Structures are given as C-alpha cells and as structure tokens.
Amino acid sequence: MYAKAAKIIKSAQRCVAFTGAGISVESGIPPFRGENGLWNKYDPAIFDIQYFHRNTRQSWEVIREIFYDLFGRVQPNIAHYTLAQMEAKGLVLAVITQNVDNLHAEAGSRRIHEFHGSLKKLVCLECKTCYSVSQIDLSTLPPVCLQCGGILKPDVIFFGEAIPEPARTHSFDETSRADCFILIGTTGTVAPANMIPWEAKSNGARIIEINPSPSEYTQSVTDIFLQDKASVAMKKLMKEIER
Ligand code: APR
Secondary structure (H helix, E strand, O other), X not given: OHHHHHHHHHHOOOEEEXXXXXXXXXXXXXXXXXXXXXXXXXXXXXXXXXXXXXXXXXXXXXXXXXXXXXXXXXXXXXHHHHHHHHHHOOOOOEEEEOOXXXXXXXXXXOOEEEOOEEEEEEEEOOOOOEEEHHHOOOOOOOOEOOOOOOEEEEEEOOEOOOOOOOHHHHHHHHHHHOOEEEEEOOOOOOOOHHHHHHHHHHOOOEEEEEOOOOOOOOOOOOOEEEOOOHHHHHHHHHHHHHO
C-alpha cells in the first residue's frame, strides 16, 4: 500500500493535503470525537456563536481551558514536519486544514488554508480589529479590544458561523485543480469542510487516507487507506518516496 501511495504522490501534478484533528493528536491535542474526544468532556454548544454572544464569559472560560492553556504547550509532530518537507520538495502544493492550532505553520508549511480560522488571532466583535493572541492578556475574561473596548473572540469558526474568506475560496479552488489528495486524521463529519474530499474525488483526484480508524471517507472516496497513526504513516510514506 505505501509503495502504491508513494507512486501516486510522486507522479501527481497537484497533490494537496487535507488535515483534521487526528494529525495533532500525537502533539497532545485530543480529537473532538471518539475515544478521549473533547466533545465527551465539553458540550459542543459552548462553541455555538449564539451561545458565545449570550454567555461570553462562560464560553471564554472553556475556550481558555481547552485551547489557550493546552495549545500553548504543544509542538508540531513528525506528521506536520513531514508535510512541510513534502511541500519543500514540491510533492505537496498546499495544506487545507480544519485545525485551528497553527501547528502546520509552526512546522514550516507555507501554503496553508485555515478553513476554520486560527486560535493565534483574536478579533474585536465591534471594530473588527485583529490581534495576535500574544498581544492580549487572557487572565481577565472576556478579553477586550485595546481600541474600542469591544469583546474579543478567537478568530476561529464557531458553529453557526460562515467559513472565512479567502480560506473558503482558496480551499475549493485548490481542490478543483488537485489530482491527488492526502486525507490525514479526520472523521469527515463536519460540513462544509467534509465536502472537500468529495469535490476532489469528483474532479478525478486519487484519494490517499491516513487514519488509525475508518472514517466517513474510507468506504466511499478513499482509493488507498493507510491504517496507521499520522506520524507512523507519514514516516513510512516519505521512506517509500525517497526509495
Ligand atoms: N493519527 C491520525 N489520525 C488520528 C490519530 C492519529 N494519531 N488519532 C486519531 N485520529 C483520527 C480519528 O480516528 C478520527 O477519525 O482523527 C480523527 C479525528 O476526528 P474528529 O475529532 O472528528 O476531528 P475532525 O474530523 O478534524 O473534526 C472536524 O469538527 O468539532 C469540529 O471544528 C471542529 O475542525 C473540527 C471539525
């Protein structure tokens, strides 16, 4: 299987990676669903935009606990670094990610479409001023805008919010031109992101999937299923590519 996948990636004109929470699990970030999933411990309603507006402080307390306390301590893992290496070698042209952890950028990937935004940025709900999280003191919640005093929100997509531009347009544009897709660590359950591999398939792309467990894609769009953890699979894949 790995040899076949490596051959497809090497002969592809435009190979794109599509990543989910699974690629960051080995960095210490739990997935949202399944065993140890965040949604087993926290109510996903906390990430509903209406809930955020009505219960801003409670929502922020959980956001800080899950994301900023945890995310601040994690590093990219081999899978992130290998993707960045593949981009540097011209084997992968871009990463479309559902993740908001910034680990692809920290690993050195350059062309990244953050479909669900990024936790590294905060935005004012009033004047739309954007901040890097490093500029804002999160010890007092909710954090407020230094310009207008408005409430700051993590620049990520809450349930009920539209996908940000230009990430949406760039992601579907990249998908429409891809002839190879590498899916890493996603269940394929959250729309509209979950449509992207289907779009790629309908445009004729070969689909390589990496996941220790089958997903919504495995019996439908996937051509080659590499049933392994991301770091193990990416290391094996790179070895085959360099053979
Ligand atoms: N390597 C690769 N994949 C893994 C690993 C690993 N080490 N560990 C777990 N996985 C897989 C799981 O088998 C599962 O298929 O990662 C997937 C994680 O799925 P989800 O938690 O549903 O994450 P994701 O698909 O990215 O969720 C999509 O849902 O809650 C929203 O906005 C959030 O972007 C997120 C979206």
